[in-house]
Structure formats: C-alpha cells, structure tokens
Amino acid sequence: xxxxxxxxxxxxxxxxxxxxxxxxxxxxxxxxxxxxxxxxxxxxxxxxxxxxxxxxxxxxxxxxxxxxxxxxxxxxxxxxxxxxxxxxxxxxxxxxxxxxxxxxxxxxxxxxxxxxxxxxxxxxxxxxxxxxxxxxxxxxxxxxxxxxxxxxxxxxxxxxxxxxxxxxxxxxxxxxxxxxxxxxxxxxxxxxxxxxxxxxxxxxxxxxxxxxxxxxxxxxxxxxxxxxxxxxxxxxxxxxxxxxxxxxxxxxxxxxxxxxxxxxxxxxxxxxxxxxxxxxxxxxxxxxxxxxxxxxxxxxxxxxxxxxxxxxxxxxxxxxxxxxxxxxxxxxxxxxxxxxxxxxxxxxxxxxxxxxxxxxxxxxxxxxxxxxxxxxxxxxxxxxxxxxxxxxxxxxxxxxxxxxxxxxxxxxxxxxxxxxxxxxxxxxxxxxxxxxxxxxxxxxxxxxxxxxxxxxxxxxxxxxxxxxxxxxxxxxxxxxxxxxxxxxxxxxxxxxxxxxxxxxxxxxxxxxxxxxxxxxxxxxxxxxxxxxxxxxxxxxxxxxxxxxxxxxxxxxxxxxxxxxxxxxxxxxxxxxxxxxxxxxxxxxxxxxxxxxxxxxxxxxxxxxxxxxxxxxxxxxxxxxxxxxxxxxxxxxxxxxxxxxxxxxxxxxxxxxxxxxxxxxxxxxxxxxxxxxxxxxxxxxxxxxxxxxxxxxxxxxxxxxxxxx
Numbered sequence: 001x002x003x004x005x006x007x008x009x010x011x012x013x014x015x016x017x018x019x020x021x022x023x024x025x026x027x028x029x030x031x032x033x034x035x036x037x038x039x040x041x042x043x044x045x046x047x048x049x050x051x052x053x054x055x056x057x058x059x060x061x062x063x064x065x066x067x068x069x070x071x072x073x074x075x076x077x078x079x080x081x082x083x084x085x086x087x088x089x090x091x092x093x094x095x096x097x098x099x100x101x102x103x104x105x106x107x108x109x110x111x112x113x114x115x116x117x118x119x120x121x122x123x124x125x126x127x128x129x130x131x132x133x134x135x136x137x138x139x140x141x142x143x144x145x146x147x148x149x150x151x152x153x154x155x156x157x158x159x160x161x162x163x164x165x166x167x168x169x170x171x172x173x174x175x176x177x178x179x180x181x182x183x184x185x186x187x188x189x190x191x192x193x194x195x196x197x198x199x200x201x202x203x204x205x206x207x208x209x210x211x212x213x214x215x216x217x218x219x220x221x222x223x224x225x226x227x228x229x230x231x232x233x234x235x236x237x238x239x240x241x242x243x244x245x246x247x248x249x250x251x252x253x254x255x256x257x258x259x260x261x262x263x264x265x266x267x268x269x270x271x272x273x274x275x276x277x278x279x280x281x282x283x284x285x286x287x288x289x290x291x292x293x294x295x296x297x298x299x300x301x302x303x304x305x306x307x308x309x310x311x312x313x314x315x316x317x318x319x320x321x322x323x324x325x326x327x328x329x330x331x332x333x334x335x336x337x338x339x340x341x342x343x344x345x346x347x348x349x350x351x352x353x354x355x356x357x358x359x360x361x362x363x364x365x366x367x368x369x370x371x372x373x374x375x376x377x378x379x380x381x382x383x384x385x386x387x388x389x390x391x392x393x394x395x396x397x398x399x400x401x402x403x404x405x406x407x408x409x410x411x412x413x414x415x416x417x418x419x420x421x422x423x424x425x426x427x428x429x430x431x432x433x434x435x436x437x438x439x440x441x442x443x444x445x446x447x448x449x450x451x452x453x454x455x456x457x458x459x460x461x462x463x464x465x466x467x468x469x470x471x472x473x474x475x476x477x478x479x480x481x482x483x484x485x486x487x488x489x490x491x492x493x494x495x496x497x498x499x500x501x502x503x504x505x506x507x508x509x510x511x512x513x514x515x516x517x518x519x520x521x522x523x524x525x526x527x528x529x530x531x532x533x534x535x536x537x538x539x540x541x542x543x544x545x546x547x548x549x550x551x552x553x554x555x556x557x558x559x560x561x562x563x564x565x566x567x568x569x570x571x572x573x574x575x576x577x578x579x580x581x582x583x584x585x586x587x588x589x590x591x592x593x594x595x596x597x598x599x600x601x602x603x604x605x606x607x608x609x610x611x612x613x614x615x616x617x618x619x620x621x622x623x624x625x626x627x628x629x630x631x632x633x634x635x636x637x638x639x640x641x642x643x644x645x646x647x648x649x650x651x652x653x654x655x656x657x658x659x660x661x662x663x664x665x666x667x668x669x670x671x672x673x674x675x676x677x678x679x680x681x682x683x684x685x686x687x688x689x690x691x692x693x694x695x696x697x698x699x700x701x702x703x704x705x706x707x708x
Contacts, residue, residue: 156226450672
C-alpha cells in the first residue's frame, strides 16, 4: 500500500485520535468489518459463536504485533508496510492492464483469440448454413427451370419448394439436437469434438427452431396464397391435368393429404413456439415441456405430408426417420425412469446454492464420471420437470451435484431445503456428455473457471486426486517385504512414451495404472464473493489435506532402476508425482481501506489448529482481485522449463523423444466470460510462440468448455 493508504487505514482504526492504535480499537474495527463482510457468521469466521476466544485473540495480537495494549501510530505504520498488502490502485491497474493487453494486440492476434473462443461454433454453424443453402438452391433451380411447375402453379410452387429444400436439413438438425444420447456417443470421437461444441446443443436447437419457423411459414404462404390459387384457376387445369392427372380446386388442395397434414403440422409448430416463450416458461415449466410433446404428432404429419408425391418423391421422411426414432426412444425411457426412485439427500450450502447427493443406479448405459451431466427430476417439486446439472464428484457409489438458485424450479428446490423438508428420492436420466475426456490428453493442465462454471473442473480435479491416491496406496501396499518381489515381477507397465501409451485418436494419454509419472494440475477459480467459495469448500479442502505438503517437482523414476531405499522414501510421502495447485480469486471490490486490509489479513491468517482461512474457509490460498493471467502463465512457463531440465538430468540418454514432446504440451481449459477467454487464448499463443523462439518447444493449447 502507499503511504497515503497506510495513514488512511490507521486513521480509520484510531477512533479516539490519540496517536495510538489500541487492542480494543483493532478489535472494534474487526467487528465492523466482519459484520460488513458477512452479517451471518459461518463456522470458519472468527466471530462465529463456536470459535474460541483464544483464536480471535491470536489474530488481534498478530495484527497489533505486540503484547502491549497499544502501539504508537508511527510504529504501527512500520508494521503495516511489512504486510505487503497490495494497494487498491493496484487492483484497478490489474483490470486496466488486462484490457490494454487485448487493445494493443494486432488485428490478426485478436482474430485468432476470438476464434479460439467462438471458432468451433462458427465453423459448425457455417457448415449447417452451407447445407441449408445447397438444398434450397437445388429446389429453387429445379422448380424455377421446369416449365410445367411454373406454368401450372406460378411463383407459389417455387417459393414453397425452395423453402422445403431449406427445411430438409434444418428439421434434421433440429430434431437431432434434442438427442442427448447422440451427443454423448459423438463425444467419444476426439477430432469431431474439436469441431463441434456439443455443450451448446440447446442454443443450436433454438437457432434451428427459428430458421425452421421462418421457412415453414414461407412454405405455407407459397402454397396457400400462391400455388393453390394458381393451380385452381380454370385456364391452368390442362397443365394440372398433365402433372396430377386430374383437375384440382382450391378446396381439393386444402383437403388433400399434403394440404391438411401441412396445416396441422405448422399449427403444432406454432403452438410449440408459443409455449416456448420465456414468459410461458417462467409461468409454468410443465406447460412448456408438455407443449414440446407436440413435436411427435408434428413430425408424424410431416412424414405423411410428402407421401402423396404430388410434385416429387417424398424426402422429408428420410431426413426425420433416424433422429425422430432416437429422440422418441429417449423420451419414453426418461418417462419410465421417472417412476424409479433413487435415494438422495439435500443440503443447503448458502443462500443461493444447494447440494444433492444421490446413489448411482445399478444399471446405466454410460459410466458415471465427474464433469458429465445428468437430467434430474425431484418428484417432491415436480414430477414432469427434468433439469440438466453437472456431476461434481463421483465416489463410493454416489454422485453429487451443486445447484445454484437462478430460476423458478431451482429457487423452489432451495426453498424446499430451507424449510427443513427432507428429500427422499430423485429421478435420474443419464449420464450424458463427457467433456472431461480431453483433460486426460495432457500431463500438465491449467483449469480456469468462473462462478458455477467451475463445477466440471472441480469434479475432474477430485477424480484425479482420488485415482492417484488409490494408485499410490497400491504402490505402498506392493512395497511391503512380503509382496514387493511378486508385485514387481507380475507388473510389466509400458514405459512412458512407448506405443502402449498411444490412444485411438492419435493423442497419447497417461497410463493411470503407472503412478511413477509426474502430473501437475493448476486450478484457478474466479468468484465474485466469499460465499461462492463455499459451494465446493469441502471438496477443495479435502484435496488440500490429501496434498498437505508442497510436492516438489519429482524426477522421473524408471521402475527397473529404482533402489529399495528410494522406494521406501517415496512411499512414505504424499504422491510426489501428483502436483495439484489450487488458487481461488474473489473479485468483489471494497472501497473502504480498512475492509480491504482486514480481508487480506484474515485470508492470510492460519494456525496449526485452524488451517482454514477465517475469511474463506479454505485451506488453499485465495487472492483478492482479478487473477494476473500474464504472471500466472509466465511462472508456469518457467516451471515447465525447469521440469524439462530435470527430465534430461535424470533420464539422460533414456529419455524418450515422444514422451518429451508430450511432456512439453500444456492443456489450458477455460469456462467463463468470453472476454477472459480471449485474453487467455492470446496469452497461450504468446507462450507457444516463445517456446518456438527459445527452442524449448513448449506448447500451450487453449480449449474452451461450455457447460449447461
């Protein structure tokens, strides 16, 4: 802090202006700040009724820096300078620097950063639009250049059939986007998932619905006000006779199979669109879901619509058959699952967040993994409503989800828990999706998440921790004198970098059964307020305790050269091959200097009996303010260079080239506001270029995730 800020801070504490900072004044200011930060104290807060007075006293003495009852202002100012608390101006400067970084990028760099965030969606939408245009142009040319059609039915048939051409692929994508099974299956193909963002299927479905509504309306207008009118006039009946083999009046067209099925189908479509409007969804989600069931009679009408073959052979039915069957089976199964009671329990975490822990069903089509999502039904709230939520953790036959109250149903669920009602069972459909599978392509990963979007990352972090702990226990068990020889003789683990480590899609994945491999995960979570950190406080603290000592960058050991003394050292420590670094960020700003200082002091205060921060309740460190992405990535880059040097020193001539290439790749995964994603993408590109320039060949691969 600057001298001005220090003096302002001291002035705010020295209530009686006597030139001294007294113990009672420090305590009084602590109470004021604590009430401002959180009027309802939590267990980790110093002003909670269950905390001992000695804990509070220890903090106050640490702030005052003496056993005396008071200290002169000048002496206290000297102590404050040693705290190295950042200035309020520095926090504003950090935000400005991040903004200036993007502003001063070249247009090509800005475009690449934007493309890293939005590219997959734009690319896929471009493909869809191209297919729509292709089918529309094909039908336009066909009916515009064929004389009998224009002569008999005029401009109406051209507009109607061109619109129908666009509708063929549009309806296919619209219905297919409703299938969660298809998205889950398609995620298994790595390169396809790089191109298509399956997590945005809902927004894609809405886009396709708008397009379908527009062209279905044009199709109806073309027929009802164009081709049916022209085709029913007396002087065009000769042409009609040549094509349809009989004369047609306007009523005949409407009463025909294509006529009444088309009108019925578009009426269903309009009803679905009407009941999908936000006001209706907010009023009654059940009405929204029940109205969507009209999609099935609508599709039935559309399939029958073309079977008359009035102008050409039926085509729409072929486009709709596969996705409709898939969605129909999926919905029927979900309806039946609603009657299957899965034991569950609910815990209210804070004013806006609840946690549901449920048993994993014995039969499920896809394995449950952290980072996937399920459709959750709570019959005690609503039997008909199913909502998607990301799985936070999976362990001991149970899955856990964290739900933020930001909608009508989630608020009712929160209120249900606050009223003390007991949740007995839920309905589960899933799991779906597998965004986590790309994380395991890297031994070195950086997770950056904002708000509730960090849920999949936290689940993956927990999965990595538990998997490595289990493997480490197996190694320790195998190290016992009675079993060490037999265990080592039985195990023939492929060496890092060998062909056995290659995957089906060409990228190498670390073998989970070989713990003698260094792995590092940097977990950065950005939230607005301290209370948001409580969503996953138990999980993060569990990981921190399991990782209770700082794991030094361990050298790569080779199983055939590991001495018994080294192994005994190795098995008595926390897993040295797993380095998890958790840092959380609270971006909420405080204008009062005293509040600013006390927040930093409370966050830094730890004791052996209370390792959790009195501010956040977390064991891991929390920084107040926006993360310094430039500094974070620079430090990570330097660590990677040091690790590369260690690998060369330990492995020497045995260092596998393929392994070294893999070890120099860092996966950077982000879920949050696009502006942060664009800065992160630009800085990753900057470090990759630096790796090429200095010969280190380090690569930072940016990937964005969207979770619904």
